[in-house]
Amino acid sequence: MKTGRSTGHVRMVDVAQRAGVGTITVSRALRTPGQVSPEMRERVMSAMQATGYVPNLAAGTLKSQRSRVIAAIVPTLRNTIFAETVDGLSEGLREHGFQLLIANSGYCLEAEVSILRNLLGQQPVAVVLTGTAHDPSVRAMLRARGLPVVETWDLSEDPIDRAVGFSNFDAARNMTLALAARGYQRIAFAGAPPEREHRGAQRLAGYRQALADLGRRPQTVTLEDFGATFASGERAVRQLMARVKPPDVVFFVNDVAAFGAAQACARLGITIPSQLAIAGFGDFELARASNPPLTTVRIPGEYIGRTAARLIVERLATGSKATVSSDRSVDLGFEIVERESA
Amino acid sequence: MKTGRSTGHVRMVDVAQRAGVGTITVSRALRTPGQVSPEMRERVMSAMQATGYVPNLAAGTLKSQRSRVIAAIVPTLRNTIFAETVDGLSEGLREHGFQLLIANSGYCLEAEVSILRNLLGQQPVAVVLTGTAHDPSVRAMLRARGLPVVETWDLSEDPIDRAVGFSNFDAARNMTLALAARGYQRIAFAGAPPEREHRGAQRLAGYRQALADLGRRPQTVTLEDFGATFASGERAVRQLMARVKPPDVVFFVNDVAAFGAAQACARLGITIPSQLAIAGFGDFELARASNPPLTTVRIPGEYIGRTAARLIVERLATGSKATVSSDRSVDLGFEIVERESA
DNA sequence: GTGAAAGCGCTAACAC
DNA sequence: GTGTTAGCGCTTTCAC
Numbered sequence: 001m002k003t004g005r006s007t008g009h010v011r012m013v014d015v016a017q018r019a020g021v022g023t024i025t026v027s028r029a030l031r032t033p034g035q036v037s038p039e040m041r042e043r044v045m046s047a048m049q050a051t052g053y054v055p056n057l058a059a060g061t062l063k064s065q066r067s068r069v070i071a072a073i074v075p076t077l078r079n080t081i082f083a084e085t086v087d088g089l090s091e092g093l094r095e096h097g098f099q100l101l102i103a104n105s106g107y108c109l110e111a112e113v114s115i116l117r118n119l120l121g122q123q124p125v126a127v128v129l130t131g132t133a134h135d136p137s138v139r140a141m142l143r144a145r146g147l148p149v150v151e152t153w154d155l156s157e158d159p160i161d162r163a164v165g166f167s168n169f170d171a172a173r174n175m176t177l178a179l180a181a182r183g184y185q186r187i188a189f190a191g192a193p194p195e196r197e198h199r200g201a202q203r204l205a206g207y208r209q210a211l212a213d214l215g216r217r218p219q220t221v222t223l224e225d226f227g228a229t230f231a232s233g234e235r236a237v238r239q240l241m242a243r244v245k246p247p248d249v250v251f252f253v254n255d256v257a258a259f260g261a262a263q264a265c266a267r268l269g270i271t272i273p274s275q276l277a278i279a280g281f282g283d284f285e286l287a288r289a290s291n292p293p294l295t296t297v298r299i300p301g302e303y304i305g306r307t308a309a310r311l312i313v314e315r316l317a318t319g320s321k322a323t324v325s326s327d328r329s330v331d332l333g334f335e336i337v338e339r340e341s342a
Numbered sequence: 343m344k345t346g347r348s349t350g351h352v353r354m355v356d357v358a359q360r361a362g363v364g365t366i367t368v369s370r371a372l373r374t375p376g377q378v379s380p381e382m383r384e385r386v387m388s389a390m391q392a393t394g395y396v397p398n399l400a401a402g403t404l405k406s407q408r409s410r411v412i413a414a415i416v417p418t419l420r421n422t423i424f425a426e427t428v429d430g431l432s433e434g435l436r437e438h439g440f441q442l443l444i445a446n447s448g449y450c451l452e453a454e455v456s457i458l459r460n461l462l463g464q465q466p467v468a469v470v471l472t473g474t475a476h477d478p479s480v481r482a483m484l485r486a487r488g489l490p491v492v493e494t495w496d497l498s499e500d501p502i503d504r505a506v507g508f509s510n511f512d513a514a515r516n517m518t519l520a521l522a523a524r525g526y527q528r529i530a531f532a533g534a535p536p537e538r539e540h541r542g543a544q545r546l547a548g549y550r551q552a553l554a555d556l557g558r559r560p561q562t563v564t565l566e567d568f569g570a571t572f573a574s575g576e577r578a579v580r581q582l583m584a585r586v587k588p589p590d591v592v593f594f595v596n597d598v599a600a601f602g603a604a605q606a607c608a609r610l611g612i613t614i615p616s617q618l619a620i621a622g623f624g625d626f627e628l629a630r631a632s633n634p635p636l637t638t639v640r641i642p643g644e645y646i647g648r649t650a651a652r653l654i655v656e657r658l659a660t661g662s663k664a665t666v667s668s669d670r671s672v673d674l675g676f677e678i679v680e681r682e683s684a
Numbered sequence: 685g686t687g688a689a690a691g692c693g694c695t696a697a698c699a700c
Numbered sequence: 701g702t703g704t705t706a707g708c709g710c711t712t713t714c715a716c
Contacts, residue, residue, distance in 0.1 A: 022687045057463035059709035061400040102444045121399035230631040263631045289572040289605045364703045401693035
C-alpha cells in the first residue's frame with residue numbers, strides 16, 4: 001500500500017492523489033470535517049482506509065505550532081498514590097482528543113528540570129506538575145513559554161499558573177486534632193525527613209501546629225528512606241514501640257505505610273486500636289480493606305486529575321489568560337474519615 | 343530573552359547568531375558534541391543558557407524521520423499490576439535518552455487500535471504493548487511500519503516482533519498442581535470471564551488443564567466485572583462460601599483480588615488456610631503484607647520492563663531485524679511462592 | 685467548499 | 701571542524 005517515494009510512508013499527498021483531491025481537503029477531512037462536503041469526505045476516508053494512512057503529527061505540530069500533547073510529571077508510577085490522578089487526567093484529556101505524555105521524576109526536584117526541558121521539546125500545549133515545590137528554573141521555563149500549567153496535590157499562594165489540590169497542612173492539622181478529640185494522649189507522626197518530600201513536610205508541619213495548639217510535645221519518627229511502602233510502616237512501628245514511652249496512636253504520612261504498620265501490628269500481636277491506634281493519609285482502597293479499616297484523610301485523587309484536565313481544556317478552548325488570584329488555586333478540600341483503626 | 347520573530351520562541355538560529363556560528367554547529371553541539379571543538383561547544387552552550395533555548399523536537403523528528411519517543415500501551419494505570427513494568431521500562435529507556443509516551447487501553451482491544459494509531463502519529467521509534475492478544479489491524483499497522491515492537495507479559499508463537507514475558511498457562515497450571523500436592527481437594531478458580539481478559543483466560547485454561555490432568559472437576563467463579571480490586575476478591579469469596587460444597591482453596595487470577603478475599607475472610611471470621619485457603623498471582627508487595635502472607639506466583643514485573651527496554655535499545659542501536667524464531671519470544675519464567683495462605 | 689503556494693525549525697547531504 | 705542548501709509533511713494564508 002506504500003506509494004510514498006521519499007520516506008517509504010504513506011503521506012497526505014498519497015491519500016489526496018488516490019481520492020483525487022488536494023492535500024488540504026484531506027487535512028480538513030481529518031481536522032475539521034464540517035468544512036468538507038459529505039461526498040468528498042467519503043472519498044477521502046476510503047482512500048485513507050485503503051492506504052492505511054497515519055498522519056505525521058510532527059509535521060502538523062511544526063507547522064501549526066500546536067500539538068495535541070499534554071505533558072505531565074509525577075513523582076512515581078510505582079504505587080497507586082498518583083495513579084487515580086493520572087487516570088482522571090488521562091480520561092478528561094482523551095475525551096477532548098489530547099494525548100498525555102507522562103514522565104516520572106522520582107521525587108527529585110533537580111531531575112524535574114531536565115525532564116521538563118525534554119518534555120517541552122515535544123511541544124506540549126499544556127503541562128501538569130505534581131506539587132507546588134519546584135526548582136526556580138521550572139517556573140522560569142514555563143512562564144516564558146506562557147503555556148497553561150496546572151500544579152496538583154497542593155495549593156499555592158502564587159502558582160506558576162493554576163493549582164488544584166488541597167491544603168496538606170490543614171489536612172494533617174485537622175487529623176491530629178481529631179485524634180486528640182478522640183482521646184489519644186501521645187500522638188506520633190511517621191514520615192520522611194521534611195527536606196525530602198515537600199507535601200510530607202507540610203503534613204508534618206500541620207501535625208506540629210496541632211500539637212502546639214494543644215500544648216503538647218510532638219513525637220515523630222522520620223526515616224531517611226521512608227516511602228509509600230509497607231516496609232516503611234513496619235519499620236516505623238517497630239521503632240516507636242521500642243521507645244520508653246510509646247505513643248498510643250501513630251499518624252502516618254500516607255496510607256500505604258499506615259497499612260504496612262497495621263499488618264505488622266497484627267503479626268507482632270499488637271492490637272489495633274487498643275494497644276496502638278493508627279491513622280493514615282489518602283483513603284486509598286487499602287484503607288478500607290485493612291483490618292481494622294483505617295482512619296484516614298480522604299483526598300479526591302481522581303477529581304484532582306479530572307479538574308486539572310478541565311482547567312486545561314477550558315484554557316485551551318478559550319485562550320483565556322490566568323484569572324484573578326482567588327481562582328488560580330482551586331481547593332478541592334479533604335475529609336477526615338474516622339474508622340476503627342483510631 | 344526572546345529574539346524569535348515568527349513564533350516568538352527562541353530558535354536554533356537565535357542561539358547560532360548569539361554564538362556567532364552556523365545553526366548546524368548548534369545542532370551538533372547538542373546531538374553529537376564530539377564533532378564540535380571544545381571552544382565552539384562552550385560558546386554554543388552559554389548562548390543556549392542565556393537564551394533559554396529548548397530544541398523543537400517536532401522539527402528534528404520531521405527532518406530526521408527519527409524521534410526519541412517510545413510508545414507504550416498498558417491496560418491500566420489504576421493499580422500496581424503494570425506499574426513495575428512501566429517503571430522498569432521507563433528507567434531502561436531514560437538511561438539511553440528515550441522518552442516514554444504512555445497510553446492506557448482499559449483492557450479494550452478495540453480501543454487499543456485507535457490509541458495505537460494516535461501514538462504512531464507521534465512518530466515513535468518503537469512500540470511496547472501489553473499482552474499478545476491484539477486486533478488484527480494492530481499487527482498490520484506495526485508490521486507495515488517495520489518498527490521494533492515488544493509485547494509484554496506473555497509469550498507468543500508468532501509475536502509481532504518480539505515478546506517478553508512468561509507462560510500464563512503454565513504458571514496457573516503449576517500453581518494448581520502445587521495446591522493439589524499440598525493436599526487441597528476442591529480447588530476453585532476466581533477471575534473474569536475468559537473473553538474479557540486474555541491473560542486471565544490463559545490462567546483459567548492452565549487451571550482447567552491441571553484439574554483435567556488430576557482427573558478432577560473444575561470449580562470456577564467468573565464475575566462479569568471481576569478486576570484487580572479488593573472488592574472483586576470479597577465478592578468471589580462470598581459467592582463461593584455460599585455454595586453447597588464450598589472449595590477448600592481458591593486460586594485468584596491476581597494478588598489484588600486474593601488479598602481482598604483474605605481481608606474479607608478475616609472480617610467474616612473465616613480462618614485462612616484451615617477453613618479456606620487462598621492463592622494469588624503476581625507476588626506484589628501486598629502478597630507479603632497480607633496476614634497470613636499469600637501463596638502466589640511470582641512474576642518478574644520490573645524485569646519484563648527492563649528487558650523490553652534492553653531489546654528496544656539494542657534493536658535501535660544495531661538496526662538489526664528480527665532474529666531467529668526462538669529468540670523472538672523471551673521467557674522470563676515465574677516462580678511458585680508457597681506461603682502460609684495455602 | 686476547494687486548491688496552490690509558502691514555510692514552520694530542524695538536520696542530512698554535501699561542500700570547504 | 702564548520703557552513704550552506706534543501707526539504708521532511710503538514711497547515712496556514714490567500715485565492716477562487
